[in-house]
Amino acid sequence: MPRNGNIDRRRFLKAAGGAAVATTVAGCQGAGSNDGGTATETTSGEETSGDTDTESGDEGGSGTLTYARGNDSGTLDPQATSSGEDAKVIQQLYDQVIEFAPGKTTLQAGLAKEFELEGTTATLTLREGATFHNGEEFTSADFEATYRRFLDEEYEYFVGADTRSYYGPYLLSVVKTVNTPDDYTVELELKEKHAPMLRNLAVFAFGMISKSAIESSDPLRKNPVGTGPFQFESWSESDGQIRLSRYADHWGTKAKVSEVVFTEITENSSRAQSLNAGSVDIIDGLDAQTTSTIENSGNAELVTTPGINVGYLAMNMARREEFRSQKVRQAFNYAVDTQALVESIYSGLAVRANQPVPENMTGYNDDLDMYDRDVEKAKSLLQEAGYGDGFEIELATFRNPRTYNPSPSSAAQLVKSNLEEVGITTSIRTMEFNAFIEYTNTGKHDACFLGWMTDNADPDNFFYALLHPGVEEIPGGQDWVSFDAENFNTLNVAAWANPDYKQLVEEAQETYDKGTRAEKYKEAAKIAHDQAPWVFLDHAKELRGVNNRVSGFTIAPISGPYLNRVSVQ
Amino acid sequence: MISRRFLLKRLLLLVPVLFGVATFVFAMLHLAPGDPARLIAGRRAPDAFVQQVRTELGLNRPVYVQYGEFLLDVVRFDFGKSYQIQKGAPVSEILEARFPVTLELAVLGQLTGIALGIPLGVLSAVKQDSLTDHLTRIGALTGISVPIFWSGPILIMVFGVMLGWLPTFGRIATTYTYESVTHMILIDTLLSGNPAAFVSAARHMLLPVLVIGIYSMALISRMMRSSMLEVIRQDYMRTARAKGQGANITVMKHGFQNALIPVITVIGIQFGTLLGGAILTETVFSINGVGTLLVEAINNSDYPVVQGTVLLFALLFTLVNLGVDVTYSYLDPRIEQ
Numbered sequence: 052m053p054r055n056g057n058i059d060r061r062r063f064l065k066a067a068g069g070a071a072v073a074t075t076v077a078g079c080q081g082a083g084s085n086d087g088g089t090a091t092e093t094t095s096g097e098e099t100s101g102d103t104d105t106e107s108g109d110e111g112g113s114g115t116l117t118y119a120r121g122n123d124s125g126t127l128d129p130q131a132t133s134s135g136e137d138a139k140v141i142q143q144l145y146d147q148v149i150e151f152a153p154g155k156t157t158l159q160a161g162l163a164k165e166f167e168l169e170g171t172t173a174t175l176t177l178r179e180g181a182t183f184h185n186g187e188e189f190t191s192a193d194f195e196a197t198y199r200r201f202l203d204e205e206y207e208y209f210v211g212a213d214t215r216s217y218y219g220p221y222l223l224s225v226v227k228t229v230n231t232p233d234d235y236t237v238e239l240e241l242k243e244k245h246a247p248m249l250r251n252l253a254v255f256a257f258g259m260i261s262k263s264a265i266e267s268s269d270p271l272r273k274n275p276v277g278t279g280p281f282q283f284e285s286w287s288e289s290d291g292q293i294r295l296s297r298y299a300d301h302w303g304t305k306a307k308v309s310e311v312v313f314t315e316i317t318e319n320s321s322r323a324q325s326l327n328a329g330s331v332d333i334i335d336g337l338d339a340q341t342t343s344t345i346e347n348s349g350n351a352e353l354v355t356t357p358g359i360n361v362g363y364l365a366m367n368m369a370r371r372e373e374f375r376s377q378k379v380r381q382a383f384n385y386a387v388d389t390q391a392l393v394e395s396i397y398s399g400l401a402v403r404a405n406q407p408v409p410e411n412m413t414g415y416n417d418d419l420d421m422y423d424r425d426v427e428k429a430k431s432l433l434q435e436a437g438y439g440d441g442f443e444i445e446l447a448t449f450r451n452p453r454t455y456n457p458s459p460s461s462a463a464q465l466v467k468s469n470l471e472e473v474g475i476t477t478s479i480r481t482m483e484f485n486a487f488i489e490y491t492n493t494g495k496h497d498a499c500f501l502g503w504m505t506d507n508a509d510p511d512n513f514f515y516a517l518l519h520p521g522v523e524e525i526p527g528g529q530d531w532v533s534f535d536a537e538n539f540n541t542l543n544v545a546a547w548a549n550p551d552y553k554q555l556v557e558e559a560q561e562t563y564d565k566g567t568r569a570e571k572y573k574e575a576a577k578i579a580h581d582q583a584p585w586v587f588l589d590h591a592k593e594l595r596g597v598n599n600r601v602s603g604f605t606i607a608p609i610s611g612p613y614l615n616r617v618s619v620q
Numbered sequence: 621m622i623s624r625r626f627l628l629k630r631l632l633l634l635v636p637v638l639f640g641v642a643t644f645v646f647a648m649l650h651l652a653p654g655d656p657a658r659l660i661a662g663r664r665a666p667d668a669f670v671q672q673v674r675t676e677l678g679l680n681r682p683v684y685v686q687y688g689e690f691l692l693d694v695v696r697f698d699f700g701k702s703y704q705i706q707k708g709a710p711v712s713e714i715l716e717a718r719f720p721v722t723l724e725l726a727v728l729g730q731l732t733g734i735a736l737g738i739p740l741g742v743l744s745a746v747k748q749d750s751l752t753d754h755l756t757r758i759g760a761l762t763g764i765s766v767p768i769f770w771s772g773p774i775l776i777m778v779f780g781v782m783l784g785w786l787p788t789f790g791r792i793a794t795t796y797t798y799e800s801v802t803h804m805i806l807i808d809t810l811l812s813g814n815p816a817a818f819v820s821a822a823r824h825m826l827l828p829v830l831v832i833g834i835y836s837m838a839l840i841s842r843m844m845r846s847s848m849l850e851v852i853r854q855d856y857m858r859t860a861r862a863k864g865q866g867a868n869i870t871v872m873k874h875g876f877q878n879a880l881i882p883v884i885t886v887i888g889i890q891f892g893t894l895l896g897g898a899i900l901t902e903t904v905f906s907i908n909g910v911g912t913l914l915v916e917a918i919n920n921s922d923y924p925v926v927q928g929t930v931l932l933f934a935l936l937f938t939l940v941n942l943g944v945d946v947t948y949s950y951l952d953p954r955i956e957q
Contacts, residue, residue, distance in 0.1 A: 216662065316789060540666075
């Protein structure tokens with residue numbers, strides 16, 4: 052068998068090669084994001100920029116708009132995803148019956164020209180003459196098919212339990228029946244009064260899909276048929292590029308450009324450099340470093356708007372007895388230096404928080420004070436609560452930046468040192484987001500960082516979603532519930548269960564009068580502020596980099612980007 | 621020459637190797653933290669919904685049942701559908717789009733390495749201890765020692781940023797369209813008959829190929845040199861010279877072919893390494909090949925994609941090795957099984 056030296060040498064080399072693979076793979080873990088960055092791409096956008104429409108009128112679009120982002124899409128099927136990255140493209144291809152007004156949080160007519168919510172009935176009057184990209188007219192039959200594909204497991208063309216995103220059940224499970232008396236009328240019968248209903252219909256996941264496309268065998272993942280201002284051209288997964296073309300027969304604001312290209316540029320700094328060099332027009336996913344490159348470039352500008360999100364540190368009352376004392380929770384709020392957090396660590400890309408919702412939301416309470424850093428007060432509160440000698444906690448956090456927490460590791464270090472000053476010993480546990488969510492969902496954490504980005508810009512989407520305990524009855528005399536409790540809302544990672552708060556947000560969910568509803572939320576915000584189940588950290592801003600040749604771009608705090616309104620020179 | 625029995629034996633050997641790899645990957649994934657059902661369902665979903673997803677994916681069944689099913693599927697070349705990163709898409713379809721990207725890069729890099737490494741190695745051996753030899757050896761040592769995640773960014777800095785000659789990421793400028801037939805961009809742009817697009821693609825390809833090429837050149841030239849030196853000292857070489865054959869002919873005719881045998885091994889093994897190393901090159905240059913796919917899939921607990929990708933790597937690695945053995949027997953007929 053050992054024929055000559057060659058065989059042995061080969062074995063040796065094989066082993067050596069294996070070792071080399073191992074080391075290269077290991078080496079890659081740490082590398083990546085910081086280096087390789089400063090890059091330019093020198094290609095002129097004008098040279099081959101597509102079919103130039105010669106008509107001088109405002110009909111017909113011209114030019115190619117390039118939108119660069121950190122990741123490619125995973126799917127173009129609105130019902131199969133809850134990812135913001137997917138939503139950006141889906142928004143261009145599909146319309147909802149009701150839409151968010153561009154750049155605002157208010158609602159406006161979409162494929163339904165009129166909409167009304169009264170009692171437990173929502174009535175939609177559909178627009179006539181709106182067409183899908185396949186030329187067919189949009190009617191109530193398409194609405195019904197779209198709805199059933201998302202929610203009706205008995206439906207022949209049901210999207211599938213393993214494919215469906217949770218948005219379907221989450222946004223629409225309050226709907227009991229859908230009736231379509233004629234081609235242009237839809238009536239939704241609700242199980243109970245539900246104030247956020249109309250807003251739920253405006254979420255990208257409920258984009259109207261053509262019935263014939265639903266019934267065809269082409270998977271919607273790569274064969275989208277919507278009514279949106281742009282239609283699908285091609286998707287090159289190996290280049291991370293999706294091309295859309297202007298849909299000339301769109302019912303609403305027709306696109307001003309003839310083509311939109313979504314392209315993936317993984318590195319933050321490469322993305323910013325490409326923007327400055329003019330090879331892409333709009334970028335997102337900016338961090339502190341890249342924002343300054345854009346500000347200094349002169350070729351592009353930074354567009355910003357307050358975001359509808361919240362970042363917090365939740366104190367798990369189910370696990371740690373110490374946190375069941377309001378004084379301890381308040382002491383934590385006084386101990387953590389949120390001013391330093393938003394200014395130094397988040398580089399001014401966020402503002403401080405003192406309640407569950409940001410300022411631009413219904414129910415935001417102006418009268419509440421910030422918990423300004425006050426070490427002495429924190430210490431005395433701990434003393435009063437009987438924990439003058441301090442205690443130990445574990446702070447769970449995730450590794451990668453999120454919108455509401457652009458640098459989780461540094462933030463955790465800051466909190467740790469802040470808490471140490473008041474006698475709380477903190478150990479930090481860092482996990483990948485997926486593992487982290489599992490950890491916190493099952494209540495294994497003492498305290499954890501988390502946050503929330505809104506789905507529908509409704510206060511219910513913060514107050515109820517994040518701090519309602521989910522259970523029917525809170526055990527008498529306590530203001531927390533166990534993670535094992537029936538119907539427990541696992542998003543409420545503080546396990547906080549305040550009966551007054553619970554009642555207020557339940558009432559508000561069924562209150563249609565705007566003023567009354569806002570008052571209830573303001574009251575709920577005050578309870579949350581005073582009871583402090585979280586250390587309220589921040590509300591992050593939304594940022595985009597826009598090249599100077601682009602006009603008409605408005606940054607949307609929810610939904611969007613509204614690329615049909617944008618033109619390029 | 622190569623007997624059919626030898627080939628058959630080697631092909632059959634693939635079965636236990638792939639079985640081992642499949643088992644290993646399956647075990648690793650199922651031991652790692654992170655629940656794919658929760659990831660798919662999202663944070664908003666209550667446990668009941670997560671449970672439904674789990675049931676749908678069959679993740680609630682005993683591990684041995686899942687394992688058995690997984691093996692059965694593998695035998696049928698069915699790697700399932702992506703859980704997350706391209707939700708619902710068959711893994712085979714994803715790999716079909718991504719794998720040629722990596723393959724193109726690795727092949728071009730390897731060819732560059734061979735084209736540079738073999739002549740340098742021969743030159744270095746023939747002119748042993750000369751200045752050329754020393755320079756080549758230093759160059760080779762540097763090439764091996766410098767990791768791609770360092771050389772990549774340096775090349776980007778110099779040629780992309782400081783000199784501005786070459787694009788630094790991606791595979792083609794966004795202004796060009798072409799039809800993806802083979803997913804190998806140089807071929808596709810040629811097929812689409814757009815010379816400007818081809819040039820753009822080639823310019824994008826240059827730096828990553830160079831990075832891989834330098835790395836592979838280093839090992840090849842070192843191996844070529846030492847093997848050549850060994851051969852040069854053989855008796856038959858001296859005999860050939862003694863009977864009056866010219867020095868160059870002796871080296872190229874008698875020496876080169878024999879010295880090539882161990883180099884072929886290195887090239888074969890290195891090709892596998894390059895596919896693995898593609899993870900780095902692809903990350904540095906933002907190229908959507910299997911390397912970046914694998915990293916993304918691992919981060920997202922996308923079991924089917926991870927399993928499919930790793931098995932593909934394993935299959936390729938073993939096939940390349942088989943190719944090496946076959947080449948062996950061709951170069952040296954004594955090596956026969």
